[in-house]
Amino acid sequence: MVNKTIILIFAAIAHAAPVTFHxxxxxxxxxxxxxxxxxxEAAPMAFLTYESTRPWAKAMKQAVLKGSMPPWFAEPHVGQFVNDRRLPEGAxxxxxEWADSGALSGDPADAPPPVRWEEGWGIGAPDTVFEMPVDYDVPATGEVPYTYFVIPTNFAQDQWIEAAEVRPSDRTVVHHVIAFIREPGSKWLSGIQPGRAFVPGGKRFSTGAGEDGMADDWMAGYAPGSIPxxxxxxxxRLVKAGSDIILQLHYTATGRAxxxxxxxxxxxxxxxxxxxxxxxxxxxxxxVIPPGAPAHPVNASVTFARPVELLSMSPHMHVRGRSFAYRAVYPDGRAEMLLxxxxYDFNWQLRYELPEGKMLPAGTRIECEATFDNSPNNPHxxxxxxxxxxxxxxxxxxxxGFFDIAVPVGVTMSDIFPPPPAKSPARAAASEE
Ligand code: HEC
Known part of the structure; x- marks a missing residue:
């Protein structure tokens, strides 16, 4: 007790004013x-008050020293992102210091006014709201497979959407959600029925923009802490008349149904x-990732036949995902790392947003390189x-390697990624190995 008091006094002298919570x-x-x-919200504990935060002081110290909190995984020297979550060194x-000096409360009168968090929609009042037709029962334990719901938009004409937001009703059990757009005539997830959860069994299923049997576009996504x-x-974004919204829901069991x-x-x-x-x-x-491979590389690339403006990037892999990088190779041969x-951490499906659109001239190639860790050293x-x-x-x-692009109205995906002469529409997807 005496020792602790002495240390506290020393700490107080060293910093004229001790670090306090408030x-x-x-x-x-x-x-x-x-x-x-x-x-x-997504995190299991609230850091609003001294009482609720104090028990976490040591864990907070470890998390910020390790860089695991706040979640942000981009290499700092590559690119700049408006949604960069990294903690400044001073913070x-x-x-x-707070954890090391006894996690003191200090004077509540010193506290800043509480933040008034947005309770309703982050995008402001929506013009229309689409809802899952039924509740999904998330079990207390076990693995929940990716689950899909279809919601017809019933749009009688093409609609331009300036904002869309996905709002789970229980964020604590939601890993991520993507609201895809399925255009009329698409064969993607043809077995899905309105009103019922659907778990695809097929092997050839895939996510995202591009081929037959895939979504045509995205409307919006949700991941913990994401801001629309x-x-x-x-x-x-264009939603054609008669399109469906396909929700892809990744739930996680938290121990509580x-x-x-x-x-x-x-x-x-x-x-x-x-x-x-x-x-x-x-x-x-x-x-094909071989058994035990610690860093198996896999590459993909696409070349734009038209100029596009790059807005953001969202790498996607599963539990063996180890690293992911994007670079642009310009028509003059110059290469630039973008991200x-x-x-990589599968728990966080992050979108890396550029401060302003980056113009990529026609002929620019986006190259993505991923590595996968299929070794026993990968705890996941x-x-x-x-x-x-x-x-x-x-x-x-x-x-x-997903990315958002902006193009002049009227330019289509097949203008940007012309189909290869002979084979069927592998639009945005380019595969190689
Ligand atoms: C984008 C959302 C998000 C932000 C921002 C965030 N956290 Fe977390 N945090 C979580 C979630 C979710 C968990 C639950 C465990 C997990 O999934 O990693 C968590 C867990 C933790 C834990 C538990 C131990 C651990 O490392 O897993 C600590 C400590 C923590 N956060 C501290 C912080 C601090 C300090 C900040 C701000 C400097 C912060 N977090 C910002 C979402 C966030």
């Missing part, structure tokens, strides 16, 4: 942590639309003795 720590939590660490030091991204004025009924809110474009925003991908579905994720590896191929189940893998 004065120093709370502002950092408000800015960098509470978006997830508050009731109803990190403050959290460490606003498009620039004059930009919008729950129900979720996810909704998608949509705002239609108010003004004239000049640029169409859509999702494309460089993906490879032909790979490097050296330690369900079976190092397996040979692993593409598939949507968590014991299978995916290699998809």
């Amino acid at each position: 004065k120093d720590v709370l502002p950092i939590l408000q800015k960098h942590c509470q978006s997830c660490h508050r009731p109803g 990190r030091k403050t959290l460490v 991204s606003a498009l620039a004025p004059g930009e919008a 729950s129900k979720d009924r996810t909704r998608v809110g949509v705002r239609f474009a108010r003004g004239p639309v000049h640029q169409r925003v859509m999702v494309a991908a460089a993906l490879n579905n032909q790979f 490097s994720v050296p330690r 590896n369900p079976d190092p003795s397996a040979q692993v191929r593409w598939g949507d189940q968590s014991w299978q893998e995916m290699m998809a």
